[in-house]
Amino acid sequence: MEKIFQRFITTENSNRICEEMKQKTETFSSTKIVLIFIYLLTYLSIFLLIPIECKGAPNKGDFFTYEAREYITNGEGGYAGYDEEMKSSGRYEIVEVNGEEAVVHYTWAWTYTSDTEPTAHASRDDRITFSRITGEYISGFDLDENIPGRKNVWFWINPNVEIGERVKILDKEYEVTGTRVTVWSKYLPRTAIELTYSGTFHRDDDYGRFTATYTDKYYMDIESGYIIAERYYEHDEGYSEGYYSEFDWIFEFDTTDSSYDRNLDYLLFSGVYILLPLGVVGLVYGTYYLVRWAPRHVTTMNYSDLVIRRQKKGKPLPTLCGRTSQFFEPFLEDMVNKAHSAGDRVAVAVSNNYLIGIAIYHKDAKIGTILANDTDVTEHLRKYIGTKDFFSEVRHKPISPPSQLGVYGAFGYASYGYPKMPTADVDAYNIYETHKILVNESIQPEAYDTSIVRIMKKEDLPAVCELSKKVYKLKGEKWFNALLKHGDLGVVAILNGKIVGFAFATLVNEYARLHSLTVAPAYRSRGIGKELMRARLSLLSNLGATWAMVEIADWNLPSLRIATTFGFQPRGKMYVETIRTKRVKRDIVRR
Structure with a gap:
């Protein structure tokens, strides 16, 4: 509070008076000294009688x-x-x-x-x-x-x-x-x-x-x-x-x-209104996390001891048994590591310590990849990672056809939640689009224009992300960083000092997977896609690759023509399956 009363004497006045007294003491008579002392004593007495305002004295406006x-x-x-x-x-x-x-x-x-x-x-x-x-x-x-x-x-x-x-x-x-x-x-x-x-x-x-x-x-x-x-x-x-x-x-x-x-107790305030709510949120989230990602023991028509669980970062995959994927088994470990680095969700289906299925949910693209032949396994994995749309190597039927139901019969089928027995030509999911899987079993080095295409550097990622955003409406920073972190080969096409295209390739031993070829819309039909393909094949061949695969949407005729030009032949299909009953407008981006 601001002081109202003023003291009759200040520190400066006291010092001045004392200094004057000191100077005059030598010449003043004892009588004058006594008079000065009485005067000063009186002055100080008046000063002490003046009420001194306390800290916090009330003021007008309070x-x-x-x-x-x-x-x-x-x-x-x-x-x-x-x-x-x-x-x-x-x-x-x-x-x-x-x-x-x-x-x-x-x-x-x-x-x-x-x-x-x-x-x-x-x-x-x-x-x-x-x-x-x-x-x-x-x-x-x-x-x-x-x-x-x-x-x-x-x-x-x-x-x-x-x-x-x-x-x-x-x-x-x-x-x-x-x-x-x-x-x-x-x-x-x-x-x-x-x-x-x-x-x-x-x-x-x-x-x-x-x-x-x-x-x-x-x-x-x-x-x-x-x-x-x-x-x-x-x-x-x-x-x-x-x-x-x-x-x-x-x-x-x-x-x-x-x-x-009215001073706040900030420590207690922070504890009650910040730390405590955060603790409650953390407890709720922690409980949800433990329940949400707890391993699930399920029984299906083909597996009596199936476990659906999250694949933790840094942990090796269960033993491969050839029942997960026809084309992707060489790349599964690499796919999982990249997904973890990008912050994506990964789950596996395990029976007797063997890998029966694997699922990845790509958060930035908002789509999953589920590799499992069995429909029941696929459905459990889909629910576990929480996706509606996903890439799959097979066109899933609801479950095994009626002729293979064996002792389960109609009762066994109904026990899995299906309203009636399926027919052999019924599909479990609807389809968004289909992709061809093309394979080249004899990679040959290809000469490419080094004035246009070069190996991608980490400094190129901002421009690559911007181009990805322009083409696919998502930047994918985490994903592209994960690709380079785990050794993917990246190449960029540059015209007039500007990155106008990029492409990646994964190499595991002698097996290669080409993916993510992208060219800016304004620079298409200029041969840039072919140069990016030549560059990847040449670099992969020099690194010891002998076999390569690529997935291309059936509607993407220019990319299909480029692939077949360089010796790729159709060997299989990828399906974008969905549980949606109505088609929604969305961009499908393959990871």
């Missing part, structure tokens, strides 16, 4: 608003189930300061309700005057009574107090029980000075004859001394209308707005 609630609860005997409540609100503001005196304008209103009395209302608009130094009322009417008479205001104290000190509030001496305690006021933890008063009294009034024990606590702002909250608790035991009765009388007062800070 204000607070409040809400309060007084109620009876926990009634027993004659007060069992009894309800009584009074709610109030108000505003106090210092509107005038005259030296030591402060004038407060206040307004308040309350509403009273109970089970036995009619609802009552009251309000008041008035002024009081109190001492800014001692806190005593000087004049006015407050708290429904004519206050003056050696009583102190209830809403302000001198904040320069210590634990154990006595502080007067109204007509009682409260003990300072804490100078930095935390009180919860209006759902916020506030740092405050705590003042406590406890006592016992006997009640003989409309409520009955009771012995009451109570504790009253005031919480004042540590800097200004103004009120933050009050907590009054009273327990009454006695008789009401001849019945033994008990009840609790509680009064809760909280400031709702103020000109002073």
